[in-house]
Amino acid sequence: MSKHIGRFEIIRELGRGAQSIVYLARDPHLQRQVAIKTLHFTRSDPQQNRQLLDEARMVSQLRHPNIVPIFEAAEERGDLYLVFQYVPGKNLAEYLALSGALKPARAITIMQAILDAIAHAHAAGIIHRDLKPSNILIDDDELPRVMDFGIAARNGGLGDGGQLTGTPAYMAPEYILQRTSNERSDVFSAGLVFYELLTGKRAVPGNDILLVMKQIADEDIRLPQDSSGLFEERLAHLLYRALARDPQSRYESARQMRDALDDYLAPETLMPSADPRQSTIDFLLRRMRHKSDFPALSESVGAINRITASENQSISEVSNTILKDFSLTNKLLRMVNSVYYQQAGGGNISTVSRAVVVLGLDAVRSIAITVLLLDHLQNKDNASQLKEEFLRANLAGVLARNIAGKSAVRLDIEQAFICSMFHNLGRLLSQYYFPEESAEMKRMLLQKNCSEEAAALQVLGISLEDLGIGIAQTWGFPRLIVNSMRRLPAGNIRRPLNPEDRLRVFASLSNELCAVLAETANEQQAKELHKIATRFSEAVTLDEQELHSTLEKSLEQVTQFAAIIHLNLQQTRFGRQIKAWGAAPVYPSTVELTAGADDGLAETVLADVITEGVVADPVVERDEFAAEAEPLVSEAILLAGIQDLSNVLVSNFKLNDVLRITLETIYRAKGFTRVILCIREARSNSMLGRFGFGPDAPDIAKSFRFSLVFTPDIFHVALAKGVDILISDTNDPKISARIPGWFRKAVAAETFVIFPLCINGNGVAMIYADRTQAGEIVISEKELALLRTLRNMAVLAIKQSI
Missing domain, CATH: 3.30.450.40 (GAF domain)
Incomplete structure (x- = not known):
């Protein structure tokens, strides 16, 4: 080994990798110690060296306390070398080898510093592309310092052709599959480092490079079973968002991930704000983060909304998204085979693909979101009130769909369903996340004879309408739907002039009808129905009699729907109101389980139900298909698929x-x-x-x-x-x-x-x-x-x- 590299005097070797060696050296000009990294490639490539030198010069402009600066970059005998500030201490890999898993507070502190460094580089248009523990130094003061931006590149979705750059175990899925790197790719790598800080283990172990890369590209990374219980669900969700395989589901920047960590450590207090409504929304979001079901719900709803709103809608993409959730798949199929949807001309439907073809993307979105929302309201302390709110929201959707179907103006009836169902989202969220406050609001309604909105403003500091709209926006609902959540003014409603106004009219009309059913004594309902018919007479081409018959038809459909989802109408006040109106009994082709029964159907019932056209939940989960229960379930699904194809x-x-x-x-x-x-x-x-x-x-x-x-x-x-x-x-x-x-x-x-x-x-x-x-x-x-x-x-x- 030469005792010099350029003008620098080599003292000793610090470490080496497949294509590099790091030396401790002395700079005779400035009389200081430096670290020199030499890069040796199998084939000498002057063009590659020039590109790397340009990138190194670009990185040398970075100045941040958590970044190890580059002092100099040059070539010697065809090999490139980079001169760094020498940082005494250990790299993070060595540090974790000695300490093992860190406590969450310490892991977060280190991660915050790393993210600050990455965010600073991103602001300068620089992507790291090889973030890993061995490229993070912990100095003698235990300050994290990120180094080795030497293979970084300007931001902008850079493509690398067929050649891989970086360390396979810390690559992002999109880089492995498509050779693209951007800020979100660095966020994924940061998530892998954070995983290691929390567990003391590499997220994707193994020495087989291809298998490691395949696992990253194909499988969601989750905490080990023996350690997952050690972390709050909120912290685990934060980690999983950074490690989302879909870049669009990830934090969009290192700064956003840094803010999420700050929020996790921040005390759960409602800070004073010039806008009390925003304070309440922020508080609600913080409370939601404590519950595992909100992240799952919001991400599922967001994914389905994103796909169905895309200009390049793909049946395969929608089907694949739904099929990832085995329970959702079977519950959705059970619903599309209900009497109402069979009337759409579908016949017996046993595959999500055919459901999309027969019913359309928007209809499948409506059903999927309905199922997701219902699933997240089960088995809570205030389950009865939640089911009542859900039932009321579903009736509003069905009413809007039926009213829109009779409208002389062409309108997307599934959009009408979604708009009307989520018109009162604020009330549903309040009941779920603020049960005590919701009870107080109901007491005020009875004792002070005030409006629901006045009670909400006094108790929550925000109207239920603004609360629902704020959350709908975080779920990625289209502007068309969000705008329809605003109530119409008092007085007679004019004829709407565009689709957005029409959706708002249908959402308001259907929810006002639900309010009559829920809040008006039986002897007063006809009078209130007449008032609503008069108020909307110009806006909707239905007379009072047609409105009455539409309401009866919708109540009948909701009764059928309640049986499909195993919701006992007698257990809720609103359900009893529906029955009192005279809705038709449950159709015999549906199956209702008794309280406390298994959520799946017994094997003997399963075969009978499928021949009747109602696909029920199997009693086994997706990953148990190889067990002894498989043959009966698989044969039933195959038979249903054959019938589907015959149709x-x-x-x-x-x-x-x-x-x-x-x-x-x-x-x-x-x-x-x-x-x-x-x-x-x-x-x-x-x-x-x-x-x-x-x-x-x-x-x-x-x-x-x-x-x-x-x-x-x-x-x-x-x-x-x-x-x-x-x-x-x-x-x-x-x-x-x-x-x-x-x-x-x-x-x-x-x-x-x-x-x-x-x-x-x-x-x-x-x-x-x-x-x-x-x-x-x-x-x-x-x-x-x-x-x-x-x-x-x-x-x-x-x-x-x-």
Whole structure:
């Protein structure tokens, strides 16, 4: 080793990596110690060195107490070297190796300093791209200092082509999959560092680089079971938001994550504010963060809203989002098979894909959000009052949908449902998060004969309307819906001039009708109904009699809906009001469980219910599909899917809809990790992955691309001979040689099954399904027969489309 690098005198080696060595050196000019990092690449690349030198000069402009500054950058014998301030102490990896997991308060303090450094760099347009414990120094005063911005790049979604830069265990999913880096990528890496501070362990352990990267890209990172109970749910949620695989669900900046940590440590007090309404909203949000269900609800609602509001709406994307929640999937299917939705022309529906096709994206959004909201109101101390508020909100939505359906003006009836359901969101939130304050407001209504809004202002310091609007905005609801949450002024309502005004009219009308039902004595209801009909006579083309019949129809539908979600109307005052109005009894085709019963249906009931068209919750969770209860459940789902396809094939179907329903049925029935459809491309004589189901299916599908020129591997044999093949263990010596290299590189699955789709002996398509661990796929003879029936129906659809 040379005793000099440039003018610097080498003292000793401090550490080394795959492409670098760090030395302690002396600067003879300034008489000080420095740290020098040399970079040596396998191939000498002058252009790369010039780029890195430019980046180093850019980073050298950063000045922050939590950043190790670069003093100088130059080349020597084709290798680049960077000169840093020498910081005595340990790097964070060494520090954690000695200390182990840190207490949350200490971990947060270190993390705040790291985020301050990253935020400072981001403000200068610099992305770190290799944030990890070994690049964070803890000096002798225990001050964290971030270093090694030497491979950083200007912000702007930089693409890196095919070459990876950084450390695999600390890369963001979007960088692994798409080679894009931005501020949110650094936030993900910061989340991994925070995980390590809290647990003392790397979030994604292992030495197999490809497996580590695949796990980051495909699986949500969660705290170990043995340590998750040590942290508040609020802190765990904060960590999980930083580690969200979807960049849009992450903190949008290091500064925002820093603020979240500050908020976590801040005392839970309501600070004085010039605007008391905003103070109450802030206080409500802080209280929500203590409850695990609010983050789950808000993120789920936000995700569904984001997809359905997109200009490039994708049935596959919506279906995949819903299918991630097994309970939501089955509850949604049970609802779409209720009498009301069957009248929409759907018949028996057993897949989310077909529900979207038959009912439309907005209708599925309405149902999914309704289910999510209901699920988060169960089993609370004030469950009875919450169910009453939910029932009232749902009736408002149904009323608006029915009124809009009779309107002479074209209007999106599902938007009317959502707007009306959330018109009084503030009351629902108040009952959930402020039960004592809500009880006080009700006492004021009775004793002081004041309005609900006056009571809310006195007790909460904010109207329920403003409260609901504030939260709806945090949930990402479109402006159209948020604006409809504002009540109309007193007096007669004029005819609305645009869709936004019409939605507001329908939301107000339906909720005023609900108020009559909830708050007016039976003998006064007809009189109040006449007042409402007069007030809205110009705005809505329904006379009093039509309004009355619409109300009766809506009450009947809500009664049916209550049975579907197992809500006993007799247990709530509002429910008893509905029954007193004379709503029709529960339809016999629905199944109502008694209080205290299992949330799923018994196995014998499940089979009967599915033949009647109501898909019920299985008694097993998604990750228990391999257990002994699987055959009955999977056969029932397969049979329902076959019936679904039969209904589609006799109609004017689209081939994509048939194929999507086929794949989703297979995916749900057997609990596969992923199911992918491949189609033959005649021009290149190749089999190409098109779409699929599963967390990473869209990305994995892109890897399925192989020539149909015969080679003796499993995929070619299945297609050439038209045989279904189940591989129980890809590592079995008897079969491993037949697994193609492209597959092993792209997919970390040890067991899979192939169903070829052949016409006249030629493979035109292929259905691939897998599980992670060897031996996890077990298919009974009856299941195989049903799977083949599904495949044959897909082949029939292809033939009819040619």
